[in-house]
Amino acid sequence: MDKTYQHNNTERKILNFWLENHIYHSNVNSDKKTFSMVIPPPNVTGSLHLGHALDDTLQDIICRYKRLMGYEVLWLPGTDHAGIATQNVVEKMLQKEGITRHQLGRDKFIEKVWEWKEQYGQKIINQLKSLGASCDWDRERFTMDEVLSRAVKKAFVTLYNMGLIYKGKRIINWCPRCSTALADLEVEHEEREDKLYFVKYKFLENPDHFITIATTRPETIFADTAVAVNPKDKRYSSVIGKKVIVPMTQRTVEIISDERVETDFGTGALKITPGHDPIDFEIGKDHNLEILIAIDLDGKMTELAGELKGLDRDVARRKSIEILEESGALEKVEDLHHAVGHCYRCKTVVEPYISEQWFVKSAPLAKKAIEAVKNDTIQFFPERWEKVYFDWLENIKDWCISRQIWWGHRIPAWYCNNCNEIIVSENEPKSCPKCNSTDLKQDEDVLDTWFSSSLWPFSTMGWPEDTEELKRFFPTSVLVTGFDIIYFWVARMIMMSLALTGKEPFKNVIIHGLIRDSQGRKMSKSIGNVIDPMEIIEESGADALRFSLASLSNPSGQDIKMSKEKVKGARNFANKLWNTARFVLNYKENFVSYDITKEEITNMEPEDIWILSRSNEVKYYLCKKLDEYNFSAASTEVYNFIWDEFCDWYIELTKFRIKNHFKEELAFKILFFTFKQSLLMLHPFMPFITEDLYRRLPDNKESITFETLKEFNLPLNLEKLENMSTLIEATKSTRKLRSEYKIAPNIITEPILVMSDDIKNNFNTEIEKYCFLTRSKNPQIVNEMPTNLRGFALERGNLITVLIYLEKDELEKSREIIEKNIQKLLKELEISKQRLMDPNFLNGAPKEVIELEKEKLEIQKKSVEILERKLSFLK
Ligand SMILES: [Zn+2]
Ligand SMILES: [Zn+2]
Numbered sequence: 001m002d003k004t005y006q007h008n009n010t011e012r013k014i015l016n017f018w019l020e021n022h023i024y025h026s027n028v029n030s031d032k033k034t035f036s037m038v039i040p041p042p043n044v045t046g047s048l049h050l051g052h053a054l055d056d057t058l059q060d061i062i063c064r065y066k067r068l069m070g071y072e073v074l075w076l077p078g079t080d081h082a083g084i085a086t087q088n089v090v091e092k093m094l095q096k097e098g099i100t101r102h103q104l105g106r107d108k109f110i111e112k113v114w115e116w117k118e119q120y121g122q123k124i125i126n127q128l129k130s131l132g133a134s135c136d137w138d139r140e141r142f143t144m145d146e147v148l149s150r151a152v153k154k155a156f157v158t159l160y161n162m163g164l165i166y167k168g169k170r171i172i173n174w175c176p177r178c179s180t181a182l183a184d185l186e187v188e189h190e191e192r193e194d195k196l197y198f199v200k201y202k203f204l205e206n207p208d209h210f211i212t213i214a215t216t217r218p219e220t221i222f223a224d225t226a227v228a229v230n231p232k233d234k235r236y237s238s239v240i241g242k243k244v245i246v247p248m249t250q251r252t253v254e255i256i257s258d259e260r261v262e263t264d265f266g267t268g269a270l271k272i273t274p275g276h277d278p279i280d281f282e283i284g285k286d287h288n289l290e291i292l293i294a295i296d297l298d299g300k301m302t303e304l305a306g307e308l309k310g311l312d313r314d315v316a317r318r319k320s321i322e323i324l325e326e327s328g329a330l331e332k333v334e335d336l337h338h339a340v341g342h343c344y345r346c347k348t349v350v351e352p353y354i355s356e357q358w359f360v361k362s363a364p365l366a367k368k369a370i371e372a373v374k375n376d377t378i379q380f381f382p383e384r385w386e387k388v389y390f391d392w393l394e395n396i397k398d399w400c401i402s403r404q405i406w407w408g409h410r411i412p413a414w415y416c417n418n419c420n421e422i423i424v425s426e427n428e429p430k431s432c433p434k435c436n437s438t439d440l441k442q443d444e445d446v447l448d449t450w451f452s453s454s455l456w457p458f459s460t461m462g463w464p465e466d467t468e469e470l471k472r473f474f475p476t477s478v479l480v481t482g483f484d485i486i487y488f489w490v491a492r493m494i495m496m497s498l499a500l501t502g503k504e505p506f507k508n509v510i511i512h513g514l515i516r517d518s519q520g521r522k523m524s525k526s527i528g529n530v531i532d533p534m535e536i537i538e539e540s541g542a543d544a545l546r547f548s549l550a551s552l553s554n555p556s557g558q559d560i561k562m563s564k565e566k567v568k569g570a571r572n573f574a575n576k577l578w579n580t581a582r583f584v585l586n587y588k589e590n591f592v593s594y595d596i597t598k599e600e601i602t603n604m605e606p607e608d609i610w611i612l613s614r615s616n617e618v619k620y621y622l623c624k625k626l627d628e629y630n631f632s633a634a635s636t637e638v639y640n641f642i643w644d645e646f647c648d649w650y651i652e653l654t655k656f657r658i659k660n661h662f663k664e665e666l667a668f669k670i671l672f673f674t675f676k677q678s679l680l681m682l683h684p685f686m687p688f689i690t691e692d693l694y695r696r697l698p699d700n701k702e703s704i705t706f707e708t709l710k711e712f713n714l715p716l717n718l719e720k721l722e723n724m725s726t727l728i729e730a731t732k733s734t735r736k737l738r739s740e741y742k743i744a745p746n747i748i749t750e751p752i753l754v755m756s757d758d759i760k761n762n763f764n765t766e767i768e769k770y771c772f773l774t775r776s777k778n779p780q781i782v783n784e785m786p787t788n789l790r791g792f793a794l795e796r797g798n799l800i801t802v803l804i805y806l807e808k809d810e811l812e813k814s815r816e817i818i819e820k821n822i823q824k825l826l827k828e829l830e831i832s833k834q835r836l837m838d839p840n841f842l843n844g845a846p847k848e849v850i851e852l853e854k855e856k857l858e859i860q861k862k863s864v865e866i867l868e869r870k871l872s873f874l875k
Helices: 007-020 050-068 083-096 106-120 123-131 146-161 218-223 278-286 303-308 313-326 363-374 385-394 449-453 468-473 483-500 533-540 542-552 564-585 598-602 606-627 631-659 664-682 687-696 718-740 757-774 808-837 839-844 847-873
Strands: 033-038 071-076 165-175 180-182 187-203 210-215 226-229 243-245 252-257 269-272 330-343 351-360 379-381 413-416 422-424 440-442 476-482 506-512 752-754 780-782 792-796 801-805
Touching: 007 123, 007 533, 007 542, 007 687, 033 050, 033 468, 050 071, 050 123, 050 476, 050 506, 050 533, 050 542, 050 606, 071 468, 083 106, 123 533, 123 542, 146 165, 146 422, 146 449, 146 483, 165 278, 180 351, 187 218, 187 313, 210 218, 210 269, 218 303, 218 313, 226 278, 252 269, 269 278, 278 351, 303 313, 313 330, 363 385, 363 483, 379 385, 385 483, 449 483, 476 483, 483 506, 533 542, 533 564, 542 564, 542 631, 542 687, 564 631, 564 664, 564 687, 606 631, 606 664, 606 718, 631 664, 631 757, 664 687, 718 757, 718 792, 718 801, 757 780, 792 847, 808 839, 808 847, 839 847
Parallel strands: 033 071, 033 476, 226 252, 379 506, 476 506, 752 780
Antiparallel strands: 165 180, 165 351, 187 210, 187 243, 187 330, 226 269, 243 252, 413 422, 413 440, 752 801, 792 801
16 A cells, blocks of 8 residues: 555546446346436536536435445436537637538538537546546436437427427527527626617607607617507606607607506606517517517618618617717617626627527426425425425426527428428428428427426436336436526426426435635636636545535535635545555454454443444434435534544554454454444545545455445443543543643653542543553542642543643743733733723623623633632642
8 A cells, every 4th residue: 555645546546447347337127226316417518617526526425325325326427418509619610710600501510510529528527437426327328319319309299299389479589699599598687887868759740749768779769660658657648649750760650558668767658669679579469569670680780770781780779879869869868777688608698589489388387397396296405495496487488499500409390391381290201291292391490408408317218218227217316406507407307307207307406505715706717716626636636525525515505615725624534544544454464354243242342332333323323414415414424433533542542452462353353344334434425545445455345336334233331331431531631731731742641530439430441541542650540639739730521630740840831831821811800800890881881792791701710710720739
């Protein structure tokens, strides 16, 4: 074994071992209990960030824990084709060669994307592997795989036949940069400073009079088809039904009344542009208004804009303002702070646009999805996220699923060029069922990426085929994800799964917090506080990264404050474990077996009983906390057990047993047993180092994965447990004195231990161990505090008081220090006393402050007492 722990070597070696031996391949035929999970598929364009690292670490902890509890675990991995994101990446790459996708054509372009995927698409998968994700890599999936594509077609056709998918003319969010429709969820709203333009519309019958409307988008005036006011607005009741002339055009439109007009925005009169605003679209529909289009799909002005035709919409806005100003139609301009929608992919301002799109009728699906959570078929952890989920589903709008890009699942709909029939089918139809024409054309659009991800829990297992995987592992047990995709993904998976398979996709949904920096700020490139998980893995190891993420992951799902220092702490823990292993494995030749006989159990020393019962308790607690998804409590408990109890106490006492050849064989058995148990309990959090050390143990299996975490069957022996706590307390007090009075390690002290008779009688058997642990000899054990002692330092515990004789020079130094402390405390005490007698303070200060001052005085008095008592011995 290396003298110091080399995480890079170990992690590389162990990862290869896992992969080469397909350790995490799950068996559909095993007779174990079943546990399954699907990974939230990262984008194929992605690289691992801390958010993934957290998400996947938590999932991996659960999987490894379940394996150790005897479950057959499937953790199914894969990636998402990420429609727009991937298309953008490949387009940018082609751009460098001076080629556009249109020049290449659809088929050639898609070939390029696949080439790109073959070359770069495995990056994030490899990163997940180095994080230690124990996925079944033989079952890796990709949303564009043949099997998954088949599921997408099947889902589309099924929902269409159920009347839950339809094609309709709607106003949708359009990204002119990406040239595609976006779902409402894909639009990011950003607050910004803007201008509100007040524009005069002249009355047709009386051009000297006008009505003023307010708009942020004067370039859309060209497409106005009405002016609307609220019927309750008294200011305008006389003008309803009158005609006005649309500025910059020769057209006239009517003033209509509609309750949706807000009376307190602008002037209370609204221009109605159904082609370019979702609310106007709704108003226009109810008033049968014409729909005009002034801005085309590329964000350029149409013929409707007259001389502005062909201009970009931003340029057209500036020109429109100029024209309005010159013609005297611009009344005034005000500042306006409002939210503007941007494309979530490229940040371009989205344009509301009317087009024919495919939609999923969401309300009926949502109803079932709400029920499934209301009746606890699906449970959220923490529970508060259920409200977020209900709020969204109760107000759900139809989901626009068509995208005008090339990379994705092409919509399985064909149009008959002869009779316009729409044919929705899983397979390409040969002829039109209505007119028999063979002149058919497939829909050009592809499906929203989230459509295929919403099928992920069952499409990855081979649905709609009734596969072995589906039978054994579906519905899955748990889903772990961030709250930011509850709408995008979690809710939609539930809707789709219930509609298509009749089953819930998973039983528990664990929502974790976001990762922030140590000061609680979002990690961002502009602040420069981004921590790259791959860098941490290189520097400190995946185990250290995982352990720190787990220990920070609170059960309330609050945001996680991450820093490199946290990782260093976990890295030190790995070192400690390595050094412990070197000690333990040094005695490999003394190892006989893990089996402890009944006779040995009756002969156990207090430390044996104590460490075994502690290990049982920790195992119980670990399971309880992991079942509650409380990763921080679970990991902290294991850490404290290994570091404090096993390393600092049991191992130290083992050294005593070895030195004195005292019940040595039993000590070795328990040493190896507890060490193995420690490795198992730590394994979910730090899989690499625990696997490496496990494989060095005697009598091991091929991998720690195949072990089961059990409790040691142990009779309760309170007397021996009490002895152990007495030994711990006596040792701690003595060590505290030695360090407080700076007694050099080579000095052997002769302490006096004061304890009651009942403790004393039992403790007699532990005296030698006490001496070994504290570098003491001939301790006097008495049951009353001795009087007239001089030159002794004292430490008072709960059950035991320890006194140690000090040498002359130590004595003087200590006395000086304590006297100084007493003087200082007395001064402070005097100030407190004065304050509490001062009527100004007593009458003026708040009650709590006075209470605090009184408490302070009491504490100071006690401290002085303790110090004076200590001083009384140091004479
Ligand atoms: Zn865009
Ligand atoms: Zn036809």
